[in-house]
Amino acid sequence: MTRTPPRPKRLPRPATPVELRDAIRTEASRLGFDAIGFAPAALTENARRLRLQRLTDFVDAGWQGDMGWLGERTAARGDPQTLWRDARTVVSLAVNYAPAVDPLAVLESRERAAISVYAQGRDYHEVLKSKLKALGRFIWDTYQHELKVFVDTAPLMEKPMAEAAGLGWQGKHTNLVSRRFGSWLFLGEILLSVELPADAPETDHCGSCHxxxxxxxxxxxxxxxxxxxxxxxxxxxxxxxxxxxxxxxxxxxxxxxxxxxxxxxxxxxxxxxxxxxxxxxxxxxxxxxxxxxxxxxxxxxxxxxxxxxxxxxxxxxxxxxxxxxxxxxxxxxxxxxxxxxxxxxxxxxxxxxxxxxxxxxxxxxxxxxxxxxxxxxxxxxxxxxxxxx
Structure with a gap:
C-alpha cells in the first residue's frame, strides 16, 4: 500500500465526477494499463456476506495450506471501506501479459524447465507499482483527491473488485477471465476518496466449459x-x-x-x-x-x-x-x-x-x-x- 504524497501548494483542477473518471482512464491508458474500470468501494450487504463466506469456507477446509495470512483480516478482505474508511471508489487496473507462444509446449521437453509465463520477465509487482504510483501522482497533483495504491500489498480481493469494475469475471479456475485478454491480466488497485461513476460489472461467461x-x-x-x-x-x-x-x-x-x-x-x-x-x-x-x-x-x-x-x-x-x-x-x-x-x-x-x-x-x-x-x-x-x- 502506498500513501498519498504531501499536498501540493497549488489549487486543484476543478472537475465533475465524469470528467475526473475520464481523465483517469485516459492517463491510465497513456501509462500502459490495458484495462481500467471503476466500482463503488462500498459493498452491498449480500456481496460482503458472499465474499466473506467463500473465504471462510476456503480457510475452514484448510485449502490455504501454508498461506496462513489468508485467514487473517477477513473483514478487510471483504470490504475496502474496512481497510480504509474514506474509500469511495475502487479503480481497478490491469496490464496484459499474454505470451507470444503456447506456454504448454515446453512440457514436452522434459529435460528443460517450465516456468510460468508471469515470472519470465521483470517482477510484475514492481512494474505495476511504478505505473500505479505514476497514476496516483497524476490524480493527486492535478485534482488533490486522497488515494491509496495497492498491488498484492494488502488484504484486498482483487479479482472480485475487477469483476465489479467490469474488467472480467472470476472463472472456474478462480482466476480472472477477460473477453478481451483471456486469462492473462495482472491486477492493481487505487482506492479513491471521491465517488465516481461506476462501470457495469462483468458477468460470468464460462458457460458449460470445464x-x-x-x-x-x-x-x-x-x-x-x-x-x-x-x-x-x-x-x-x-x-x-x-x-x-x-x-x-x-x-x-x-x-x-x-x-x-x-x-x-x-x-x-x-x-x-x-x-x-x-x-x-x-x-x-x-x-x-x-x-x-x-x-x-x-x-x-x-x-x-x-x-x-x-x-x-x-x-x-x-x-x-x-x-x-x-x-x-x-x-x-x-x-x-x-x-x-x-x-x-x-x-x-x-x-x-x-x-x-x-x-x-x-x-x-x-x-x-x-x-x-x-x-x-x-x-x-x-x-x-x-x-x-
Missing part, C-alpha cells in the same frame, strides 16, 4: 470456482516451503515455478492480444532453460540470474528443490543423473531430500548402495532414503 478443471495435473479443483491450494502446482512450487508430498511429485513434470495449464487452455484466450509492456517480455535465460544448468546454481548465481524477477523471492534452495523433482521426472537418466549425484551432496537438506527422490525415480538400483554409504544426519533426508528404498 477445460481448465480437466487439464489440472494434480486435480486441484474440488469443484468449479473452488481451488485446493495444497494440490496446486503454483502453490507447491512457490509458496510451499518444505518437501512436496510424494504422491504429487511425479505430477509436477518439468514445472519448476508455477503452472499455466488452467490459464493456457481457456477458450477466451483466442481473443487475447500479445503483451505490449516491454518489461514483462520473457528473458532469454528464463525461456525453457536446461534443468541440468539450473541444478548447478549456488546462492550467489541464483540471486544474480534472477535479480528483478518474481522467482528470486522463493530463494535458491526452494527453487533447486523444484529442479531436482523435475530432473527425477525427466526420464533422461544419462543427462540428469550427474546433476542429481551432485545435488545429493548439496548443503541444503531440502535439496538433498529432493535429489534422493529423483535418484530413486531414474536409477532405483543405485539407491541401496548410496543409502548405505551415505552419512546423512538430517532426519527428513534419512526418511527420504528409507522411502526410496
Amino acid at each position: 477445460a481448465c478443471l480437466d487439464i489440472c495435473p494434480t486435480r486441484a479443483f474440488p469443484a468449479p470456482y473452488r481451488l485446493d491450494a495444497r494440490r496446486c502446482i503454483s502453490y507447491l512450487t512457490i509458496e510451499h516451503e518444505g518437501p512436496i508430498d510424494r504422491e504429487l511429485r511425479p505430477l509436477l513434470g518439468n514445472r519448476i515455478y508455477g503452472c499455466d495449464d488452467c490459464l493456457a487452455v481457456c477458450p477466451w484466450n483466442k481473443y487475447a492480444h500479445l503483451a505490449r509492456e516491454a518489461a514483462l517480455a520473457p528473458r532469454a535465460a528464463l525461456d525453457a532453460p536446461s534443468l541440468v544448468e539450473l541444478a548447478m546454481l549456488d546462492d550467489e548465481t541464483f540471486r544474480r540470474r534472477f535479480a528483478g524477477t518474481a522467482i528470486k523471492r522463493i530463494g535458491r534452495d526452494r527453487f533447486v528443490r523444484n529442479v531436482a523433482y523435475a530432473l527425477g521426472n525427466s526420464a533422461a537418466p544419462a543427462i540428469a543423473l550427474p546433476a542429481i549425484e551432485r545435488l545429493l551432496e548439496d548443503p541444503s537438506p531440502l535439496v538433498r531430500g529432493a535429489a534422493v527422490w529423483a535418484l530413486a525415480r531414474l536409477a532405483p538400483d543405485q539407491v541401496a548402495d548410496r543409502r548405505h554409504s551415505s552419512h546423512e544426519r538430517n532426519p527428513e533426508v534419512r526418511a527420504e532414503w528409507l522411502a526410496a528404498a
Whole structure:
C-alpha cells in the first residue's frame, strides 16, 4: 500500500465526477494499463456476506495450506471501506501479459524447465507499482483527491473488485477471465476518496466449459470456482516451503515455478492480444532453460540470474528443490543423473531430500548402495532414503 504524497501548494483542477473518471482512464491508458474500470468501494450487504463466506469456507477446509495470512483480516478482505474508511471508489487496473507462444509446449521437453509465463520477465509487482504510483501522482497533483495504491500489498480481493469494475469475471479456475485478454491480466488497485461513476460489472461467461478443471495435473479443483491450494502446482512450487508430498511429485513434470495449464487452455484466450509492456517480455535465460544448468546454481548465481524477477523471492534452495523433482521426472537418466549425484551432496537438506527422490525415480538400483554409504544426519533426508528404498 502506498500513501498519498504531501499536498501540493497549488489549487486543484476543478472537475465533475465524469470528467475526473475520464481523465483517469485516459492517463491510465497513456501509462500502459490495458484495462481500467471503476466500482463503488462500498459493498452491498449480500456481496460482503458472499465474499466473506467463500473465504471462510476456503480457510475452514484448510485449502490455504501454508498461506496462513489468508485467514487473517477477513473483514478487510471483504470490504475496502474496512481497510480504509474514506474509500469511495475502487479503480481497478490491469496490464496484459499474454505470451507470444503456447506456454504448454515446453512440457514436452522434459529435460528443460517450465516456468510460468508471469515470472519470465521483470517482477510484475514492481512494474505495476511504478505505473500505479505514476497514476496516483497524476490524480493527486492535478485534482488533490486522497488515494491509496495497492498491488498484492494488502488484504484486498482483487479479482472480485475487477469483476465489479467490469474488467472480467472470476472463472472456474478462480482466476480472472477477460473477453478481451483471456486469462492473462495482472491486477492493481487505487482506492479513491471521491465517488465516481461506476462501470457495469462483468458477468460470468464460462458457460458449460470445464477445460481448465480437466487439464489440472494434480486435480486441484474440488469443484468449479473452488481451488485446493495444497494440490496446486503454483502453490507447491512457490509458496510451499518444505518437501512436496510424494504422491504429487511425479505430477509436477518439468514445472519448476508455477503452472499455466488452467490459464493456457481457456477458450477466451483466442481473443487475447500479445503483451505490449516491454518489461514483462520473457528473458532469454528464463525461456525453457536446461534443468541440468539450473541444478548447478549456488546462492550467489541464483540471486544474480534472477535479480528483478518474481522467482528470486522463493530463494535458491526452494527453487533447486523444484529442479531436482523435475530432473527425477525427466526420464533422461544419462543427462540428469550427474546433476542429481551432485545435488545429493548439496548443503541444503531440502535439496538433498529432493535429489534422493529423483535418484530413486531414474536409477532405483543405485539407491541401496548410496543409502548405505551415505552419512546423512538430517532426519527428513534419512526418511527420504528409507522411502526410496
